Amino acid sequence: MLYTTNEDVPGIIGLLGNTMGKSGVNIANFTLGRADVGGEAIALLYVDNPIPADVLKTLDGTGMFSQVKPLEFDVA
Structure with a gap:
């Protein structure tokens, strides 16, 4: 999971999607x-x-981001 914070401006969704796609990271859900x-x-x-x-x-x-943080949860 990835958590980001940013100023509410156009282009953020595209930037995230393009960066993930170019790196082969599949987005299952985007909130x-x-x-x-x-x-x-x-x-x-x-x-x-x-x-x-x-x-x-x-x-x-x-x-473009104030914070870029990977999140992992152990749900075992």
Whole structure:
């Protein structure tokens, strides 16, 4: 799973989708949220496999995100 925060601006969904697709990461579910137009927004991407470190670095390096955090839950 990937958690990101960003300013609510156009292009974020495309950036996330394109970056994941180019890296072979399949998105199973994509959830977005914001409190106010133009305010802070969050995205949760549920993916089939762990996200490679270079993909996280690429996203973080765009300057479009306040936070880029991989999340893993042990549900055993």
